[in-house]
Amino acid sequence: MKFSKPLRIIRNLLFFFFISTTVMVVVYRFVPVYITPLMVIRSVQQMFKGESPVWHHEWVAFDKISSHLPMAVIASEDNRFATHNGFDFIEIQKAMKENEKRKRKRGASTISQQTAKNVFLWPQSSWIRKGFEVYFTWMIELFWSKERIMTVYLNSIEMGKNIYGAQATAKYKFHTTAAKLTAGQCALIAATLPNPIRFDSAHPSSYILKRQGQILRLMKLIPKFPEEKVSAFKKKRNKKKFFL
Secondary structure (H helix, E strand, O other), X not given: XXXXXXXXXXXXXXXXXXXXXXXXXXXXXXXXXXOOHHHXXXXXXXXXXXXXXXXXXXXXXXXXXXXXXXXXXXXXXXXXXXXXXXXXXXXHHHHHHHHOOOOOOOOOOOHXXXXXXXXXXXXXXXXXXXXXXXXXXXXHHHHOOHHHHHHHHHHHOEEEOOEEOHHHHHHHHHXXXXXXXXXHHHHHHHHHOOOOOXXXXXXXXXXXXXXXXXXXXXXXXXXXXXXXXXXXHHHHHHHHXXXX
């Protein structure tokens, strides 16, 4: 079947888009994300203000981040992160129902969706960006593990003015490392994520302190992430105990 020239161009563009984005997603499954579109956008904004562009960011592996931090962001942002496929349809339905009566609409973005947006897209909301967000969310859920999604999220998300990721936040906000962040500090960080420029985890307002308390309580109720891996030997031993 022969296509007209415009259709061939569209076909080739779609094919190029699919191949290039697949390669990007697969590469980022293994390679650290050192720069995101938001970092570039913030730098350009700084230059327009006559400031020198700067950002603080240092990639660290998942095992170099306090185990409290993924629990805090799950408790605050996405309770079903470990079990959903990138989209929390329960929360989407709740948000749609609540937004019928609310003046200020609330979203239902998951950590997977926020990771897709942070790494591959721009921050300004629009239907076009939402469409790409759905696509990239589906892609990272397909090619990455949940632990990898969380690793990228905790390393790339904006956590303060010119501050991105857990290591930089730990250093500039709490004068420590990402590995040594306490449960309380992690809950403070998670509490500021809806607006990390307005809210300061190092100097929390009464509202942020209240949110911290709520998050700390939720952290005790949600399942541990990631699940503790039980060795084959332990599984076999536990199975024998069950039958004895």
